[in-house]
Amino acid sequence: MQFPGRRKKVIGSSQNDLYDHCLQFYGQPPLENISLTEFETFAVERLKLLKSVENIGVSYVKNSEQYVKKLDAEFSSLNFPLRTELGDRRVQGGTSEYEKRRKDHISHFILRLAYCQTEDLRRWFIQQEMDLFRYRFGELTSKHKTDFLHKNNLKYETVSAEEKKSLKDKLITSSYGLSGITVEEYDFYKVPFQDALDLVRTRKVYLLAGNAYIPHHEIVTIVLNDFRTRLSKALAMTARSLPAVQSDERLQPLLSHLSHAYVGQDYSIQKNMGKISLEQIDALSGKSFPLCMRHLHKALRENHHLRHGGRMQYGLFLKGIGLTLDQALQFWRSEFVKGKVDADKFDKAYAYSVRHMFGKEGKRTDYTPYSCMKVILSNPPSQGDYHGCPFRHSDPELLKQKLQNYKVSPSGINQLLPMLAEILELVKGMHYQLACQKYFELTHNVEDAGFSLNHPNQYFTESQKLLGGGLEIKKEVDMSQRSQENPANMTRPSQANSKQAHEEMGDLDSFFQDE
């Protein structure tokens, strides 16, 4: 791909043949020019899609009805191609099928660049792309499936009707869920056994003279194996040519952040600014804070101190839930002063960093509260630290104890233990955010959190919503309480404006500032 700057080049319709099927193996990289904006947008959208694939895949049985329904919804909202024919039909004002396929093609290749670098990233990418492919292949009609096979040189012959007849009994007893009728109706493919190892290994297929007789609906397994092999090889090759790409300054920051990117709301626009009073924080920490913040708050209260990592993570979170700069300063000062730090020292050393968090010092970048991804992946805590994600960074035994102590809901122990077990299972499977979601369900006594957890402030907002819009009611109380605090310093900073403007890469950069 060439990157001649922010120009956008229009693609001619000769490219139509390139996208004559809604599904592809991504064998050929795109050869056109695109703008950096499109580059970034495409990448981020595909990433959102893959993350949904991952989350939905953990929450629902793959390829079950709910799974398909949920994924369908994601597909439409993100404008990726699904089933429709490539034709002139263009939804009024919407994206054409051709454009969707083009996006699919290009975004896949961009993400290859971001995800080829380490074994873990490759594994994750391959897994999600495979699940995505399996889902999309399953949604194709029979004819489209065959078309796809032929277009991609999977020249598997179909078994003739006479052969099927002579082998009928054997076919019925070797594949799951087949009857005499289905054997007659369905197509069977003759595939060399080396291409169907999973089915051979488990003896789920009929073998004759080195060929596996695969019913039409199982052909996806074969195709998937092929897909995985090709993608794996391609990623290895991409990794080798990566240095050349990374030397392009325009791309390097985006690519290195994509693999850690948070793609949801950033909680920098505080809707509830000034609606929280300091007195409420203790209660809120028990009811509506995610475990990480609750943990940090408790440590702050107990030790009257938090180290830098903890101050950043907690401090930005508090900003996100609505604390003003002055409230924050008061909050931190009052706590630190109870410890080893006197008011003077606080003003000299720590106040600066609080103001920095609010964009009042130095670069004047208004920092955004950390997403779950950032908390989980960056800056692991060491001895004496209380930041990070407890589901990721705590020892499982300690985590279990903590959870048992923190249970808020009045329901009995019977509900607690099985939920604890579920949480620990999720932790073992490295689904930390899902574990925290379960913690949400546990403490709020609900069956389904109703949201996909990506950000601590999202946890807070959802919790407050669930607990009945507590903030609204508290508004009056707040006002009266606040008048007892420092009315003089009560200003309304104008930060609430402008994140909308920053939709370019600068924004992504600020997500990951390690200040």
Place this chain on the structure above:
Amino acid sequence: MSTSDYDPACLPDLLPLYYRRLFPFSQYYRWLSYGGVSKNYFQNREFSFTLKDDIYVRYQSFTTQNELEKEMQKMVPYKIDIGAVYSHRPSQHNAVKSGTFQALEKELVFDIDMTDYDDVRRCCSAADICSKCWTLMTIAIRILDRALREDFGFHHLLWVYSGRRGVHCWVCDDAARKLSVAARSAVAEYLSLVKGGEETVRKVVLSDPIHPFINHSLSVVERYFQQYAIVDQDILGSKESVDKVLAVLPEDIKKDLAVSFKDEKDPMKRWNLLCDLVLRKKSNSKKGGQYFDKEIMLQYCYPRLDVNVSKGVNHLLKSPFSVHPKTGRISVPIDLKELDTFDPFEVPTISLICEELEKPRAEEAEEDDMKDKENEQEAGERRRIRDYKRTSLAKYVKVFDRFLEAMARSRKGEMLKKSDLQKDF
């Protein structure tokens, strides 16, 4: 007496004679060259030798048949193993950049060892075998040979007696030699039905529908089961073995049978009672999968493979025609046409064949001697061929020859097909 008196202490004297005059080098070389289709196929093959005093050397490789002979005659290995064909000459593997020396191809192999059946055979245990339990090997060979040929489409299988307590199978087809680790392990798992170690009582579990492969295997087992298990192994005779058989059955069937067996002592009739009861319970129950009688047959007779032997491309396996140091027997190819009459105790030992060498020579031999005097070069080879022909080894080398012929014909067929396709007349 064909075993002769084999004494391991004689090996140092017998082996040199064996390697000089009896080991079928030219057929061996012909085998491992595979028609010279791939360059350096023989040269890049790994051999490993176990020398006197258990000294083990790996990464042996040879450039010509002559070199192979000279080295073997010099080193006099007690055991010979064959490994994979590598990317470079194994003997030079240290000179190759690390990571680039790789195993590329090898025959697909299977190793059936009688000790894996110790929990189900009463006549012998550990390294011992007898004519009664040898039937297990016959069953294994029939089942696996059919599956490898009919299900997997392989054609060139060499079955070899290991020399003591088992058999090996070398699948030599081109496609087999090129199989990946994953493919080999998939084939081995497809062929595995008996699962579980000491802790598992019920080692075979069948459920509906029964795969055609299992049905084929069952029909082989059924042919031998009565004579082998009920009569020879007497599995329903003594209380101890009856308990073992019943242990895999569900409680209700077990109880009923325990009662009936009090009155019925005849093992054959007991087996029929068992089968009838299982059938009756099956027709009453809604759930599928009541095949306990079949499961018992399979648990007692079905081949037990070591998947690890088959998985690895670089796995080393005992070479055909090597000597078993403990028994003195030669690892000879088995003629499947005579499988039912194969007797491991009739397999020649090294002492026997060396003895046979010394016997007075027939007239025919003297004529050949005169021819030799005319052409010294080929004399050595011809002599060796005459030599093994005079011994009990002859018929086994013939089996090997037929195997090699079949491969050669098939290679020719392939080349004709290819040249036809290329219109290369």
